[in-house]
Amino acid sequence: MLYTSTRDKSVKVTSAEAIAHGISKEGGLFVPAELPKITPEFIASLVGKDYISRCEKVLSLFLTDYTAEEISYCVGGAYAKGKFSSEKIAPVKKIAEGKNILELWCGPTCAFKDMALQLLPYLLTVAAKKTVSDKTIVILVATSGDTGKAALEGFKDVDRTKIMVFYPNDGVSPMQKLQMTTQEGNNVGVCAIDGNFDDAQSGVKAIFTDPAVAEKLEKNNMMFSSANSINWGRLVPQIVYYISAYCDLIENGSIKNGDEINIVVPTGNFGNILAAYYAKQMGVPVKKLICASNANNVLTDFFESGKYDKNRKFYTTESPSMDILISSNLERLLFHLCGEDDALIRDWMKSLSEKGEYEVNECVKKQIFDLFEAGCCNDEETNRTIAETFKNGYLLDTHTAVAVKVYNDYVKKTGDKTQTIIASTANPYKFSAAVLKSIDSKDNSGADEFEQVELLIKESGVPCPPQLSSLRGKEPRFTECCSKKDMAKAVYTMLGI
Ligand SMILES: *Cc1c(COP(=O)(O)O)cnc(C)c1O
Numbered sequence: 001m002l003y004t005s006t007r008d009k010s011v012k013v014t015s016a017e018a019i020a021h022g023i024s025k026e027g028g029l030f031v032p033a034e035l036p037k038i039t040p041e042f043i044a045s046l047v048g049k050d051y052i053s054r055c056e057k058v059l060s061l062f063l064t065d066y067t068a069e070e071i072s073y074c075v076g077g078a079y080a081k082g083k084f085s086s087e088k089i090a091p092v093k094k095i096a097e098g099k100n101i102l103e104l105w106c107g108p109t110c111a112f113k114d115m116a117l118q119l120l121p122y123l124l125t126v127a128a129k130k131t132v133s134d135k136t137i138v139i140l141v142a143t144s145g146d147t148g149k150a151a152l153e154g155f156k157d158v159d160r161t162k163i164m165v166f167y168p169n170d171g172v173s174p175m176q177k178l179q180m181t182t183q184e185g186n187n188v189g190v191c192a193i194d195g196n197f198d199d200a201q202s203g204v205k206a207i208f209t210d211p212a213v214a215e216k217l218e219k220n221n222m223m224f225s226s227a228n229s230i231n232w233g234r235l236v237p238q239i240v241y242y243i244s245a246y247c248d249l250i251e252n253g254s255i256k257n258g259d260e261i262n263i264v265v266p267t268g269n270f271g272n273i274l275a276a277y278y279a280k281q282m283g284v285p286v287k288k289l290i291c292a293s294n295a296n297n298v299l300t301d302f303f304e305s306g307k308y309d310k311n312r313k314f315y316t317t318e319s320p321s322m323d324i325l326i327s328s329n330l331e332r333l334l335f336h337l338c339g340e341d342d343a344l345i346r347d348w349m350k351s352l353s354e355k356g357e358y359e360v361n362e363c364v365k366k367q368i369f370d371l372f373e374a375g376c377c378n379d380e381e382t383n384r385t386i387a388e389t390f391k392n393g394y395l396l397d398t399h400t401a402v403a404v405k406v407y408n409d410y411v412k413k414t415g416d417k418t419q420t421i422i423a424s425t426a427n428p429y430k431f432s433a434a435v436l437k438s439i440d441s442k443d444n445s446g447a448d449e450f451e452q453v454e455l456l457i458k459e460s461g462v463p464c465p466p467q468l469s470s471l472r473g474k475e476p477r478f479t480e481c482c483s484k485k486d487m488a489k490a491v492y493t494m495l496g497i
Contacts, residue, residue: 001064003030003232006335007349009342014065016127019120019233020137022226027209027349028342030232031332036061038243038283040257046247047257051089051240052079054247055119058240066126074122078237083108083118085465090115090241092248095394098417099407100254101424102245105397109179110427110465111321112272113150116229116237121154121161123233124225128160136222138495139163140207142200144268144321145176146426148190149183151227156185163227164189164494166200169481172320174449175430175468181476189494190478193487196314198326203487204228213488220497229271230328238275239282245421246284254419262420264290264410266403267299268322270329272423277333277371287418292406293376294319299327303374306365308348309357318379318434319398321426326352337364375406379434386438395439395462398431400424429464432456 003018005011007028013021018030038061046054055075056068063071079089086106093101107114128137139161141151148165155163165180169192172180180190193200207213208224217223229235242263249255263286265273273291280286293300295315302308310325317323331349338344338361348358360368377385379398385405386396396404403422410416428435432452436444440459444452450472453464482490 001036001062002033004033004340005029005342006031006331006345007342009340015063015232016065016130019123019231020127020131020225022224022231023208028345029230029329029332031335032062035278035281043243043247043250043284044257046243047250049247051244052076054244055079055237055240058243059236062236063123065130070126074119074126077122078119084114088248090244092245092252092421093394094252094254095389096392098419100245100249100419100421101394101400102241102421103424104241105424105427107150108153108467109146109149110430110468111146111150112423112425113146114153115241116234117147117150117154117227119237120227120231120233121158125158125160127233132223134221135160137161137225138217138222138491139225139227140204140491141165141227142197142204143167143172143180144197144323145172146321146430147228149176149179152180152183152185152188152190155227156183156188158187162187162189162222162495164191164491166191166193166204166487166490168192168196168200169194171196171316171323173431175432175471176320178449178471178474178476179468181478182471182474183477189490191487191490192481194481194483196316197324198314199484201228201326201328203484207488207491210488216492216497220495222495222497228328229269235271235275235278235329238272239278242276242279242421243284246279249419249421258285260285260287260418262286262288262290262416262418264292264403264407264420264422266292266319266322266399266423266425268324268327270299270327270333272425274329274332276423280371281336288373288410288416289371290407290410291372291374292403293374294322294382294402295376295378296323296325297376298325299330300374300376302330303368303372306368307357307359308352310352311356318382318431319402321399322402334360334364337367339363373410375409377402377405381405383434383438386435390439390460395428395435395460396424397426397428398434399426427465427468428460428462429453429456429468
């Protein structure tokens with residue numbers, strides 16, 4: 001199975017090359033040249049199996065240049081006993097009839113990013129051995145909060161890799177910041193930037209595609225790769241958990257093999273929901289993909305009008321990992337829907353970078369209206385949804401609450417009773433202050449982060465994961481903040497070149 005680029009269809013690479021390089025030379029994203037299909041029999045063969053077996057089977061459809069032993073080594077390492085707090089790795093919890101929460105935050109950093117970023121370092125180091133052998137791989141990450149920590153944790157002290165993370169100084173939660181600035185490991189760097197996530201992301205993209213930077217790395221026997229969700233190695237592990245969740249719904253009797261489900265995803269960079277789209281296209285019976293946004297609702301408007309317009313006010317919200325106006329992975333969806341017309345994608349992406357907007361053609365519009373539902377909600381509605389859902393016995397984080405709210409609205413509008421999977425993307429203790437405020441009528445705004453954690457434990461009765469509570473009192477290791485134009489310099493300093 002080969003991969004091509006969204007901006008140049010003549011590109012044909014193996015999965016190892018796609019994963020090792022992260023992004024195609026001309027700036028396009030790697031996508032499967034042809035998507036593998038799964039049958040009801042394939043799904044039946046996964047029912048009753050554990051997560052690792054399911055993951056091996058699905059990965060082997062996509063990574064055909066990896067041997068079975070290599071896949072087994074990667075998956076076994078990523079989801080080894082003890083790394084995730086649930087033996088099921090990604091458990092499905094029913095919170096009301098038809099409403100199933102897919103808990104994707106049982107990993108080391110308590111966000112769904114662990115699902116992919118525990119696996120990516122394995123996929124990448126195996127890929128490097130196959131393709132670029134002795135080079136040191138330099139991972140550059142722009143993060144809206146959760147990717148940074150999950151990538152640092154995945155890559156720390158991994159041989160022949162170095163990792164540098166940039167985060168928006170005022171755009172992450174105190175817990176997220178502390179998780180990153182206290183990161184351990186001998187191959188890691190962390191730097192704040194003056195700007196928002198889109199600045200961090202476009203800064204990283206600019207460094208990636210700058211030939212002068214590439215040359216300097218080459219001289220030092222290094223090469224860049226990406227741990228952002230533009231890397232195919234980030235997306236493929238995410239397809240697995242949607243297939244796995246479908247199997248779990250069969251296992252617990254909620255559906256029969258072949259029944260349709262809906263999938264709701266709180267969306268930022270469009271990686272997680274794109275993985276759900278791929279699962280659908282492969283053959284998982286999905287009725288609607290429901291895209292949930294916070295006040296940064298550029299995608300809601302897009303799925304209603306077919307026009308992408310990022311020229312709007314940027315809001316800093318209580319769901320910071322979704323504070324994004326340029327959803328990079330949308331490019332992959334458009335490539336598939338427009339008949340893989342790379343010239344058209346180049347035009348639209350050029351228009352996006354020059355004018356901040358583009359409008360897709362009628363053919364793509366028809367398909368997105370059919371495949372997707374979209375909705376958004378503000379912080380106040382998010383808080384109210386957390387309060388209501390908590391009254392019914394389940395504590396949501398702010399991101400998942402956006403998804404639950406948008407799903408509730410969808411059910412109200414359509415009356416659709418189809419069994420639905422709601423992707424839950426973070427543990428509530430990553431955003432303690434906002435979650436506490438939602439369920440407690442007292443004003444706790446004077447309390448510091450860990451006092452909020454204490455109060456939330458008392459108020460909710462839900463335990464705080466040890467990997468978060470143990471950060472209390474830990475001294476930050478990385479305190480630098482640079483401007484967008486100095487990001488390349490910060491990278492050189494970290495690499496010592
Ligand atoms: C990254 C993240 C999201 C958004 O996921 P995308 O794949 O970027 O759409 C949502 N919620 C949380 C908690 C996240 O960390």
